[in-house]
Amino acid sequence: MENLREPHSPVLSTVLVLSAVFLTISVVANDPDSLQDFCVADLNSTVNVNGHVCKAADLTTADDFSSAILKTPAEITSKLGSLVTLASVATFPGLNTFGVSMARIDYAEGGLNPPHIHPRGSELLYLEKGSLYVGFISTENKLYAKTIKEGELFLFPIGLIHFQLNVGKGPAVAIAALTSQNPGTSKIARALFASTPAIESAVLQKSFQIDDAEVKHLMDVIAKT
Template sequence: MAAMVSAYLFVFLSLFGMVASDPDLLQDICVANKAAGVKVNGFTCKDEANVTEADFFFSGLANPGVINNSVGSVVTGANVEKIPGLNTLGVSLARVNYQPGGLNPPHTHPRATEIIFVLDGELDVGFITTSNKLISKSVKKGDVFAFPKAEEQR
């Protein structure tokens, strides 16, 4: 009986794993053709003959952004707008610079998990779960903190 239950559990988990996974991409790359003006699931693809290393490169995170707003922070994104080769890959990166006492206003990421790495200083971070529980921590230089997909960040 135990062997039968184990077999059923194995089959169930195997089927669930196949259904719950993301499908593989249909192509290796789909560099954004931002000039096309058409967006379906990202931008349309640039002709592969015109793809270069520049489509996968961005040097804009090396220097701190200029903070000139009332919240005391600035976000420098490294997304498909800056790196066209990220189109359809489901990944981006950002640098956030804060003034002392600055904040990143509460927001959500409905389709992505966010991970932060503290390069310098200290930051109070957290999120609220769907059951209204606050998960928070003070993170310091060298620390990493993960925000689960779709949680509201504070």
């Protein structure tokens, strides 16, 4: 019988290859899947790996999978009026290899969690108390922002600049879930004006169209926040 199937076209083959590559990239875009039931981090190990070495299974207890780190309200001393308490693998070793972490953010009245990014995780924010003006900026420089109330959620995509400002009366409290055991945080202002060593003033002058005196003033102010 004559073979009625048409041969694959070069375009179709290319599409299939690109699709396979995209799916592969998507799979490894966040923390890798665990290959065992658990891997409580051994924070005392001197072995360097992409993550943490596992604590011996026979030394693991139920306490390794429990933490009260987010229970207590933070004492806010920052001039920004906010404080983030992060339950990541560094403070909750049981999270190792699970690709998740959580944070508690306490805000004084008018407090700000300043513009920052998480290079390794998206963030889902749940507002437990108060009222927040929240938002993120896309790579096309578009702002997505709104005021959220108690019981509402807001999503911040991985790697995008985002912020939260307490616009209610009194303090506010939010709980955030992140898609990495170690999402990382880079505060934009501190990264630019309080790095170690300092960025050359000319870079900041041209970037922000300000003079050297203004750069030095911002470096001094932001280093103290």
